[in-house]
Amino acid sequence: MKATNQPTSEADATSEEQLAGFIEKFDSKNAELIRSVRKLLRKRLPTANELVYDNYNFFVIGYCSTERPSDCILSIAAGANGVGLSFYYGTPLPDPHRLLLGSGSQNRFVRIDSAATLARPEIAELVAAAIKQAENRLPVSGRGKLIIRSISKKQRPRRKDSK
16 A cells, blocks of 8 residues: 555544644744655655644654554654654664764654755664664554644744744
């Protein structure tokens, strides 16, 4: 089955419309980057579920092997200052090129300046390692679902010029 971003049901269409609305809150450069990175990750992880959070600090699309956030492998995390690729269990990942940023006990991330960043071999290695280390493996066939998990009423601005 070929993975596409085309909705397959009315519920999918509604989720896609909601997602488009969340992305539209960003300036045009970051909105386009989010859409581009999502398209590449959907192609790379067609069976992953996309869990969407439009939270206070960040807008996040998590790529998960199940519908549980704890099974998140990686995610797009965006704020007014830019877009990152976040590795939910990033601390144990091999990082010989020292690309991973962050100092928390679990999560690590890389900044994404363009969709081409995902094509860099060292980034592809991190993505492959994150997929390999996932406790719950991605399904081998099918297409993952788009699931809107939470929307915060109060949010930080999604554009630098917003107040």
